[in-house]
Structures are given as C-alpha cells and as structure tokens.
Amino acid sequence: MAGVSYRYAGYREPVLNDIDLDLADGELVGLVGANESGKSTLCLVMSGLAPGSIGGALTGGALTIDGEAMTGRPLHEFSTRVAIGFQNSATQLSGVTGSVFEEVALGPMNLGLPARETVERVNEALATLGIDHLAEREPRRLSGGQGQLVVIASLLAMRPRHLVLDEPTAQLDPEGTRLVGEALRSMAGSGTSLLVAEHKTDLLDDVCSRVVVLDAGRVVEDDRAAAVFADPRLDDWGVAPPSRVRLARAVAARGLNPAVLA
Amino acid sequence: MVATAGSIGAFILGGYVGPIAIIVVMAVLAAWAAVVGPLARASLLLTLPIGISVVLVSVFTRAGTHVLFAIGPFDATVEGVDFAAQTLVRLFAISLSIGLFVLTTDPRALVFDFERRGISPRLAFVALATIEAVPTLIDRATVIGESQRARGLDTEGGIRARIRGLLPLIGPVIISSLTDVEERSLALESRAFSRPGRRHLLWAMADSGWERALRWTLLLALLAAIVARISGRL
Numbered sequence: 001m002a003g004v005s006y007r008y009a010g011y012r013e014p015v016l017n018d019i020d021l022d023l024a025d026g027e028l029v030g031l032v033g034a035n036e037s038g039k040s041t042l043c044l045v046m047s048g049l050a051p052g053s054i055g056g057a058l059t060g061g062a063l064t065i066d067g068e069a070m071t072g073r074p075l076h077e078f079s080t081r082v083a084i085g086f087q088n089s090a091t092q093l094s095g096v097t098g099s100v101f102e103e104v105a106l107g108p109m110n111l112g113l114p115a116r117e118t119v120e121r122v123n124e125a126l127a128t129l130g131i132d133h134l135a136e137r138e139p140r141r142l143s144g145g146q147g148q149l150v151v152i153a154s155l156l157a158m159r160p161r162h163l164v165l166d167e168p169t170a171q172l173d174p175e176g177t178r179l180v181g182e183a184l185r186s187m188a189g190s191g192t193s194l195l196v197a198e199h200k201t202d203l204l205d206d207v208c209s210r211v212v213v214l215d216a217g218r219v220v221e222d223d224r225a226a227a228v229f230a231d232p233r234l235d236d237w238g239v240a241p242p243s244r245v246r247l248a249r250a251v252a253a254r255g256l257n258p259a260v261l262a
Numbered sequence: 263m264v265a266t267a268g269s270i271g272a273f274i275l276g277g278y279v280g281p282i283a284i285i286v287v288m289a290v291l292a293a294w295a296a297v298v299g300p301l302a303r304a305s306l307l308l309t310l311p312i313g314i315s316v317v318l319v320s321v322f323t324r325a326g327t328h329v330l331f332a333i334g335p336f337d338a339t340v341e342g343v344d345f346a347a348q349t350l351v352r353l354f355a356i357s358l359s360i361g362l363f364v365l366t367t368d369p370r371a372l373v374f375d376f377e378r379r380g381i382s383p384r385l386a387f388v389a390l391a392t393i394e395a396v397p398t399l400i401d402r403a404t405v406i407g408e409s410q411r412a413r414g415l416d417t418e419g420g421i422r423a424r425i426r427g428l429l430p431l432i433g434p435v436i437i438s439s440l441t442d443v444e445e446r447s448l449a450l451e452s453r454a455f456s457r458p459g460r461r462h463l464l465w466a467m468a469d470s471g472w473e474r475a476l477r478w479t480l481l482l483a484l485l486a487a488i489v490a491r492i493s494g495r496l
C-alpha cells in the first residue's frame with residue numbers, strides 16, 4: 001500500500017489517510033489501534049473488498065500485490081491472492097453446507113481445484129487447528145469459538161499467498177488462541193505474508209515480527225513488535241500493552257529490576 | 263422425476279383410475295421412505311383449503327340432470343359430486359407427489375446435483391441460501407425475542423398483546439439479517455465465490471442404472487400421456 005486513502009460512500013472525510021504499508025513474503029505483521037481507528041477498514045482495503053464490494057472510494061494511493069497494480073481489478077483476482085477473515089464466525093460461514101468438512105472445502109472448490117487436492121487441503125487445515133473431530137458437525141451448531149476456528153481453517157485451506165485477519169481470536173478461549181497463533185506462525189514459515197488486526201496484544205507479542213499502530217486512520221508507528229509494545233505512547237493510542245510489558249512496568253514501579261522476570 | 267411425473271400425470275390423466283394409481287404409488291413410496299404420517303398431514307393441509315372450495319363450487323354450480331338435494335337456489339347434482347370427487351383425487355395425487363419430493367429430498371443434494379448438471383454455482387448458491395435462510399431467520403427471531411423479553415417486553419397474553427410484542431422484533435430481525443447478508447457476501451467473496459469457471463464438486467448423488475432407466479421410462483410415459491390427451495384418446 002502506498003499513500004492509500006479511503007472513504008466510505010456517503011462520507012466526506014476519509015477513514016484511512018495516506019497509509020504506507022508493505023508486507024514481505026513470510027512476514028507476520030500485527031495491526032493495533034483503538035476502536036474506530038480504521039483497522040477493519042484497512043483490512044477491507046487490503047483485501048480488495050473496499051471499495052470492490054462495499055463501495056466507497058480510494059481517494060489516493062495505490063495497492064500493489066506481488067508486483068502487480070491491483071487498484072480497480074475484479075474481486076476474484078484479489079481472492080486468489082489475498083484471503084480475509086473477520087471476527088464474527090456466524091456471518092462468515094456460508095450457511096449452505098451440511099458439515100464442517102464441506103464448509104472448509106468451499107474455498108478450494110471455488111478455486112476450481114481437483115477434488116483430491118481439495119480433500120487433502122481440508123484435512124490438513126482441520127488438523128493444523130486441531131479441529132479434525134468437528135469434520136462431520138453441522139456448521140450452524142458450532143459454538144462461537146469452534147466456528148471461528150472453522151473459518152480460519154477455511155482460509156488456511158485456500159493457501160493464500162497473503163492473509164488478512166480482523167480480530168481472528170475475538171471469540172476464542174486461550175487454547176483456541178494458542179492454536180491460531182501456531183497456525184499463523186506455520187503459515188508465515190511457509191512464505192505467506194500475514195496482517196493480523198487484534199486487541200489481544202499478547203498474541204501479537206508472541207507471534208509477530210512487526211507491529212503497526214493505527215490512530216484516527218493514520219499509521220502512527222510501524223516498527224519491530226518489541227519496540228512498539230515498549231512505547232509508552234501506546235496507552236494514548238488506546239492500545240493495552242501485552243502482559244509481559246505491563247508486568248515489567250509493575251515490577252519497575254516497585255523499584256525492582258525488570259531483568260528478574262527473565 | 264417421480265414427483266414431476268406424479269403431479270403432471272395426475273393433472274393430465276383425469277378420471278379416477280390414473281390419479282388413484284398415482285396415489286397408491288406415492289403411498290407405497292412414502293411407506294418405503296418411512297414418511298407416511300408427515301406426508302399425509304402435509305398433503306391434507308395442502309389439499310383441504312382448495313378442496314373445500316372446489317367441492318362447494320362444483321357440487322352446487324355444476325349443471326346436471328340428477329339433482330340430489332337443493333339449498334335455496336342451488337342444486338347439488340350427481341354430476342357436480344362426480345366432478346368434485348375427480349378434482350379432489352387429482353389434487354390429492356398432486357399434493358402427495360410434491361409432498362413426497364419435499365420430505366425425501368435434501369435441498370443441498372438437489373442444488374449440488376443441479377450444479378453438477380451445469381447450473382451456475384452462483385444460481386445454485388442463491389437457491390440454497392434462500393432455502394437455508396428460513397431456519398436461520400427463525401433462530402434469530404427467537405434470540406431477539408428472548409432478549410426483548412429479558413428487557414421487559416410482553417409477548418404473552420391476548421392477540422393484541424402478541425401483535426404489540428411482535429412489532430419491536432421485526433426491525434431488529436430485518437436489520438440484523440441485512441447486516442449479516444453483507445458480511446456473509448464479503449466472506450464469500452474472500453473465498454473466491456465470484457471466480458469464474460466450474461468447480462470440482464466433492465461428491466455426486468448415487469445414480470444407478472435402474473434409476474436412470476426409471477427416469478427415462480417416467481419421462482416417456484408422461485410424454486405419451488400428454489400426446490394421448492391432446493389427441494383426445496384420454
């Protein structure tokens with residue numbers, strides 16, 4: 001993304017202003033910011049859904065994927081390159097499949113893959129997230145957390161080169177969050193670039209190499225994860241630092257050496 | 263094909279023998295599929311409202327020479343009763359055919375089979391999503407209703423109270439459904455739903471040789487019945 005600005009239809013002011021953001025292959029980047037800072041909109045723009053599907057307009061800048069200019073390209077050209085997952089699993093499940101297996105297979109099938117490869121990808125995605133036991137379950141009967149894992153499995157099965165996740169662990173318990181973290185690391189290890197918008201900074205602290213902070217639609221910090229989470233301005237931007245940082249600060253506030261935590 | 267042949271056949275054949283034969287076949291198939299009770303209820307519900315009006319109109323307005331009894335200016339004739347009985351038998355045969363189809367066919371299987379036969383996946387999805395939206399809407403309305411009741415909305419009691427209680431449910435159900443549709447369409451776009459080209463489906467409905475033969479036989483029989491009807495031999 002180079003100098004991208006975007007505004008929603010019917011609004012005068014842009015929600016995103018002059019965003020510069022590069023993701024290298026295999027890079028796992030965290031995106032943090034207060035509510036309404038523009039995180040979700042940035043995810044939509046990055047995946048081509050804004051303005052491609054929801055309307056609005058790019059009022060400046062350009063989006064490039066794998067060296068190709070993507071501004072104004074049809075949505076299906078984005079979907080074979082960038083996958084996106086949202087936080088509400090109930091609305092991301094297609095609603096037309098009879099089992100979790102079929103649900104996860106929907107994306108690979110849409111890509112026109114041969115049945116054998118689709119089955120192989122689905123089995124692998126389910127196993128990666130530890131939900132192979134749900135394969136025969138009806139998607140509509142899953143809990144919120146299970147549904148979210150199924151959604152992420154659906155995206156994994158598409159093996160996108162770039163993955164954007166908007167609060168993927170919002171409905172997950174600690175074990176589900178850990179599994180998602182492992183899956184993200186594994187995908188990054190295989191060359192996928194990932195942008196993960198999250199309020200759970202512990203997860204980002206654990207898996208991300210780099211973190212971008214968004215405030216009022218602008219990138220206010222873009223640095224190594226450790227450097228961003230140590231920045232005292234984080235609270236001002238409405239972002240809670242990870243527990244590691246908060247603990248270190250509490251220890252230091254009591255006159256102890258934070259090094260004892262190591 | 264059985265449902266199509268049954269319903270169109272009952273319409274074309276007329277008389278008693280053809281439609282009654284179709285009823286017997288449908289009853290046997292329903293027993294085989296263990297849906298006799300639900301099918302009988304569904305067919306009666308489908309047939310009764312139309313059946314009552316057909317009986318009243320046919321019995322009392324059909325011209326005939328044998329009058330059974332008279333109510334005011336209306337004569338009930340044997341010819342009218344005969345016509346009403348034939349129509350009822352036909353209606354029952356048609357509703358049994360359609361009912362058996364609905365009760366024994368998984369909508370997903372039907373739509374995926376359509377897609378396998380060349381219908382666009384997008385069209386197939388829209389058809390399936392429409393069918394599947396009904397239970398989802400009911401679930402949503404239940405959840406919103408319970409939330410509203412928890413906040414003091416009175417939905418029990420007489421008809422007026424129930425209607426009053428219904429109004430605050432309609433807005434949230436419709437608005438949240440529209441929001442869901444937008445989010446779902448975004449999620450589907452991200453899963454390459456709009457990619458042009460055919461998909462490789464993971465499974466196909468079992469379709470044995472005798473099933474194909476039966477379909478062709480029924481289709482030919484139906485065409486023969488139509489031709490016979492048009493040419494006045496039936």
